[in-house]
Amino acid sequence: xxxxxxxxxxxxxxxxxxxxxxxxxxxxxxxxxxxxxxxxxxxxxxxxxxxxxxxxxxxxxxxxxxxxxxxxxxxxxxxxxxxxxxxxxxxxxxxxxxxxxxxxxxxxxxxxxxxxxxxxxxxxxxxxxxxxxxxxxxxxxxxxxxxxxxxxxxxxxxxxxxxxxxxxxxxxxxxxxxxxxxxxxxxxxxxxxxxxxxxxxxxxxxxxxxxxxxxxxxxxxxxxxxxxxxxxxxxxxxxxxxxxxxxxxxxxxxxxxxxxxxxxxxxxxxxxxxxxxxxxxxxxxxxxxxxxxxxxxxxxxxxxxxxxxxxxxxxxxxxxxxxxxxxxxxxxxxxxxxxxxxxxxxxxxxxxxxxxxxxxxxxxxxxxxxxxxxxxxxxxxxxxxxxxxxxxxxxxxxxxxxxxxxxxxxxxxxxxxxxxxxxxxxxxxxxxxxxxxxxxxxxxxxxxxxxxxxxxxxxxxxxxxxxxxxxxxxxxxxxxxxxxxxxxxxxxxxxxxxxxxxxxxxxxxxxxxxxxxxxxxxxxxxxxxxxxxxxxxxxxxxxxxxxxxxxxxxxxxxxxxxxxxxxxxxxxxxxxxxxxxxxxxxxxxxxxxxxxxxxxxxxxxxxxxxxxxxxxxxxxxxxxxxxxxxxxxxxxxxxxxxxxxxxxxxxxxxxxxxxxxxxxxxxxxx
Amino acid sequence: xxxxxxxxxxxxxxxxxxxxxxxxxxxxxxxxxxxxxxxxxxxxxxxxxxxxxxxxxxxxxxxxxxxxxxxxxxxxxxxxxxxxxxxxxxxxxxxxxxxxxxxxxxxxxxxxxxxxxxxxxxxxxxxxxxxxxxxxxxxxxxxxxxxxxxxxxxxxxxxxxxxxxxxxxxxxxxxxxxxxxxxxxxxxxxxxxxxxxxxxxxxxxxxxxxxxxxxxxxxxxxxxxxxxxxxxxxxxxxxxxxxxxxxxxxxxxxxxxxxxxxxxxxxxxxxxxxxxxxxxxxxxxxxxxxxxxxxxxxxxxxxxxxxxxxxxxxx
Numbered sequence: 001x002x003x004x005x006x007x008x009x010x011x012x013x014x015x016x017x018x019x020x021x022x023x024x025x026x027x028x029x030x031x032x033x034x035x036x037x038x039x040x041x042x043x044x045x046x047x048x049x050x051x052x053x054x055x056x057x058x059x060x061x062x063x064x065x066x067x068x069x070x071x072x073x074x075x076x077x078x079x080x081x082x083x084x085x086x087x088x089x090x091x092x093x094x095x096x097x098x099x100x101x102x103x104x105x106x107x108x109x110x111x112x113x114x115x116x117x118x119x120x121x122x123x124x125x126x127x128x129x130x131x132x133x134x135x136x137x138x139x140x141x142x143x144x145x146x147x148x149x150x151x152x153x154x155x156x157x158x159x160x161x162x163x164x165x166x167x168x169x170x171x172x173x174x175x176x177x178x179x180x181x182x183x184x185x186x187x188x189x190x191x192x193x194x195x196x197x198x199x200x201x202x203x204x205x206x207x208x209x210x211x212x213x214x215x216x217x218x219x220x221x222x223x224x225x226x227x228x229x230x231x232x233x234x235x236x237x238x239x240x241x242x243x244x245x246x247x248x249x250x251x252x253x254x255x256x257x258x259x260x261x262x263x264x265x266x267x268x269x270x271x272x273x274x275x276x277x278x279x280x281x282x283x284x285x286x287x288x289x290x291x292x293x294x295x296x297x298x299x300x301x302x303x304x305x306x307x308x309x310x311x312x313x314x315x316x317x318x319x320x321x322x323x324x325x326x327x328x329x330x331x332x333x334x335x336x337x338x339x340x341x342x343x344x345x346x347x348x349x350x351x352x353x354x355x356x357x358x359x360x361x362x363x364x365x366x367x368x369x370x371x372x373x374x375x376x377x378x379x380x381x382x383x384x385x386x387x388x389x390x391x392x393x394x395x396x397x398x399x400x401x402x403x404x405x406x407x408x409x410x411x412x413x414x415x416x417x418x419x420x421x422x423x424x425x426x427x428x429x430x431x432x433x434x435x436x437x438x439x440x441x442x443x444x445x446x447x448x449x450x451x452x453x454x455x456x457x458x459x460x461x462x463x464x465x466x467x468x469x470x471x472x473x474x475x476x477x478x479x480x481x482x483x484x485x486x487x488x489x490x491x492x493x494x495x496x497x498x499x500x501x502x503x504x505x506x507x508x509x510x511x512x513x514x515x516x517x518x519x520x521x522x523x524x525x526x527x528x529x530x531x532x533x534x535x536x537x538x539x540x541x542x543x544x545x546x547x548x549x550x551x552x553x554x555x556x557x558x559x560x561x562x563x564x565x566x567x568x569x570x571x572x573x574x575x576x577x578x579x580x581x582x583x584x585x586x587x588x589x590x591x592x593x594x595x596x597x598x599x600x601x602x603x604x605x606x607x608x609x610x611x612x613x614x615x616x617x618x619x620x621x622x623x624x625x626x627x628x629x630x631x632x633x634x635x636x637x638x639x640x641x642x643x644x645x646x647x648x649x650x651x652x653x654x655x656x657x658x659x660x661x662x663x664x665x666x667x668x669x670x
Numbered sequence: 671x672x673x674x675x676x677x678x679x680x681x682x683x684x685x686x687x688x689x690x691x692x693x694x695x696x697x698x699x700x701x702x703x704x705x706x707x708x709x710x711x712x713x714x715x716x717x718x719x720x721x722x723x724x725x726x727x728x729x730x731x732x733x734x735x736x737x738x739x740x741x742x743x744x745x746x747x748x749x750x751x752x753x754x755x756x757x758x759x760x761x762x763x764x765x766x767x768x769x770x771x772x773x774x775x776x777x778x779x780x781x782x783x784x785x786x787x788x789x790x791x792x793x794x795x796x797x798x799x800x801x802x803x804x805x806x807x808x809x810x811x812x813x814x815x816x817x818x819x820x821x822x823x824x825x826x827x828x829x830x831x832x833x834x835x836x837x838x839x840x841x842x843x844x845x846x847x848x849x850x851x852x853x854x855x856x857x858x859x860x861x862x863x864x865x866x867x868x869x870x871x872x873x874x875x876x877x878x879x880x881x882x883x884x885x886x887x888x889x890x891x892x893x894x895x896x897x898x899x900x901x902x903x904x905x906x907x908x909x910x911x912x913x914x915x916x917x918x919x920x921x922x923x924x925x926x927x928x929x930x931x932x933x934x935x936x937x938x939x940x941x942x943x944x945x946x947x948x949x950x951x952x953x954x955x956x957x958x959x960x961x962x963x964x965x966x967x968x969x970x971x972x973x974x975x976x977x978x979x980x981x982x983x984x985x
Contacts, residue, residue, distance in 0.1 A: 395773060395776055412826065424977065427814075430814075435969075438807075438809035441779070441805065442802035448784060449784060450787075453787040453788045530764060537762065541743070545740050549892075549893065554723060558725070560726050561729060562729070562789045562790070562885060564791040564792070564885075567791075576795020581798070581799040585802070
């Protein structure tokens with residue numbers, strides 16, 4: 001029943017896409033498309049919530065006679081799909097609402113509107129797919145439709161390159177997944193997930209599948225070192241699409257990983273956890289360090305996605321390590337932490353991208369060095385952006401803290417793991433997680449401070465206007481959700497129980513009946529957290545403090561020029577910029593993490609040319625991984641160039657020779 | 671019922687003691703320098719004076735600037751009242767464990783750093799930027815210390831940790847000693863004390879905390895000063911609760927135990943304050959980019975302590 005509703009929603013989305021293609025010339029199309037996607041994602045969201053919470057994720061499957069003749073299309077919805085459907089459709093709902101306002105300013109709606117519903121439909125289908133063929137097809141559909149959206153403003157400098165790199169990485173990732181499914185299905189080629197689940201993979205095969213899945217899903221999610229396309233492509237798209245790509249599509253990639261590794265691949269080995277943990281820890285720290293070095297607001301947010309994906313993979317890796325050692329409750333805790341962070345990140349990352357979009361719309365600027373003081377001109381956007389910043393910085397009482405707290409709690413359970421390597425690795429990853437949380441706070445002080453606080457640095461920032469009501473509604477919805485999930489986390493954790501039950505056969509104790517809605521993941525004398533109580537206490541203390549002060553203290557306020565230690569009214573350009581804010585951290589971490597160089601060009605006295613200060617920050621992954629690969633590919637292409645001018649006889653010989661070699665390989669293999 | 675009373679007694683106690691501790695440290699420092707120094711009650715007088723003065727606020731100050739002092743005060747106060755001082759088993763202690771207390775202080779710091787950027791002066795910016803750099807190393811170091819203690823005690827609840835350390839199963843532990851050293855380093859950095867920052871100066875280029883609050887005046891400044899005193903007290907309470915919980919009363923014990931707890935707490939504060947004053951008089955302030963070495967050492971000590979525990983756990 002619910003599955004039928006969801007498939008109908010997907011059908012409507014696809015129909016909307018076709019409709020948008022036909023009606024691209026009309027000016028009313030934009031509103032109609034976003035209204036249609038809004039309605040369908042609201043329906044799909046309620047259906048998915050119903051499936052996860054009321055039905056506790058009981059599975060339902062269906063089969064459609066389309067696609068490959070011997071396979072058809074298998075579709076299935078279980079607890080895991082339901083959870084990710086909630087994430088996807090919550091993101092779609094708010095993005096559509098935001099699009100109602102934001103889309104009006106779109107210069108080339110014909111390049112956005114047909115692909116937007118198609119992108120949503122693609123993401124919904126990926127999590128519903130129940131055979132490898134459907135999964136890969138919809139995965140690629142999702143990639144290509146989002147690629148089209150990245151290329152929407154292809155004339156802007158850099159966007160075409162971003163689109164190219166995205167396409168390359170996406171194809172590479174799909175190729176890896178294709179091979180992974182090929183290995184899973186084996187010689188028999190049973191591509192439906194049920195048969196794959198039944199089969200047991202040997203150790204070597206499972207290792208290969210894990211590696212391929214990490215490449216395939218990791219490149220879509222943005223795991224270091226496969227993250228390079230993310231900070232290029234996410235900012236290039238229109239802002240509501242950036243929000244979807246960063247907040248939601250990366251989660252679909254996490255879904256792909258969880259589905260393959262936790263569900264299809266069979267019982268894990270302990271070292272899988274070690275690999276995933278290491279990648280997660282590195283992604284978390286490098287992601288936030290790269291983010292700190294950015295002064296483009298949307299790029300900064302995209303790099304933060306790398307960080308948060310790292311945090312999610314830390315949780316997943318811990319869960320694998322616990323599961324391999326039969327520590328079901330601990331595995332459930334780690335998986336709950338990871339999945340809760342999936343939800344949380346989709347909420348606050350969408351919110352922050354919407355905020356960045358509002359700023360971009362109001363000023364035409366993404367560069368924080370040219371903004372400032374927007375809190376006076378866009379007070380409501382500033383409030384929601386502040387909430388998002390606090391949430392992503394893992395500050396209580398917002399939701400980001402709860403999922404990080406849960407991750408820390410599961411790290412603290414890990415001394416009981418028997419493997420030595422994990423004993424060394426887990427505390428180190430814990431330190432990396434703590435480091436990335438602290439750096440994230442610094443990064444968002446910088447982002448919020450440079451954009452919204454201080455004095456406007458340019459005319460455009462001075463004359464910005466508050467954004468439209470649709471966008472504000474979408475942002476306030478998400479901001480409220482950040483707070484609610486932060487102060488009532490017990491309900492959200494309970495909703496995740498069917499998922500952990502399905503994947504691990506274990507779940508956390510039920511939280512909602514506990515006194516005062518405290519969350520107690522393991523045992524009461526071990527750890528507990530109550531966001532609601534903290535929120536109420538802090539609010540009361542602030543209120544009492546303020547009323548005490550206002551009752552007894554002087555009320556007088558005098559406005560005057562800033563004191564600034566007696567320096568006279570300086571130009572707004574003397575303010576701390578995003579770059580100067582990050583300077584101490586660049587000094588501390590920069591030389592080894594990204595080869596940061598500072599060059600000062602100070603002319604001699606009497607020389608009239610201006611002094612210059614240049615900072616160069618490099619993404620070392622580019623320099624040491626991609627640049628060599630690019631070199632090798634270029635070299636090989638040069639060498640093979642001569643093949644182009646061969647005669648037809650030479651080509652035929654080549655084809656013949658290849659066939660012979662392949663047949664010989666096959667004979668030897670068998 | 672007793673729970674509530676103890677919790678509120680604790681809340682009032684930290685509020686009342688915080689300025690006294692600041693005054694006491696200043697007094698000791700002055701005397702170590704052969705000066706008479708102001709009375710230990712001077713911080714109270716300063717606060718009273720400040721709240722009676724008018725607020726002079728920059729023209730372009732936003733609501734962040736006005737709201738931040740109360741947010742900082744409230745989060746610090748709640749964090750301080752959740753750290754057991756004279757008795758464990760506080761009523762609200764299940765609301766926040768050690769990790770949450772560290773994060774609450776993080777919230778306060780976030781608000782303070784934003785307030786520093788709000789006016790758009792270079793001093794505010796320099797303070798915020800450096801504060802976040804220091805925090806980016808101090809917070810993970812702190813969390814590593816938390817890890818070590820909670821691995822030992824099997825809990826992140828402060829009350830449980832205190833009871834465990836008091837109990838017979840502790841023994842002499844290398845990890846504990848290392849994390850105590852790291853903890854002191856973090857506490858010095860977090861409270862903007864010498865050798866990281868100088869609490870007694872304006873107009874010094876390496877100032878951090880004072881640079882952020884440079885634009886504050888009147889009642890706002892009073893609230894912020896109160897919050898920094900509270901934070902200092904909180905770190906003293908944390909150290910005494912985590913490493914030296916001797917004499918601390920457990921929940922449900924009689925008034926005698928509470929009295930003993932109170933006396934031992936105040937004694938510990940007095941000793942700790944004296945030590946801090948001696949350290950501050952003794953050392954010179956560091957260059958700003960040496961701080962990363964200092965805190966990096968704290969982080970490594972914390973990590974090493976946690977690693978030792980992970981490795982020493984059997985099987």
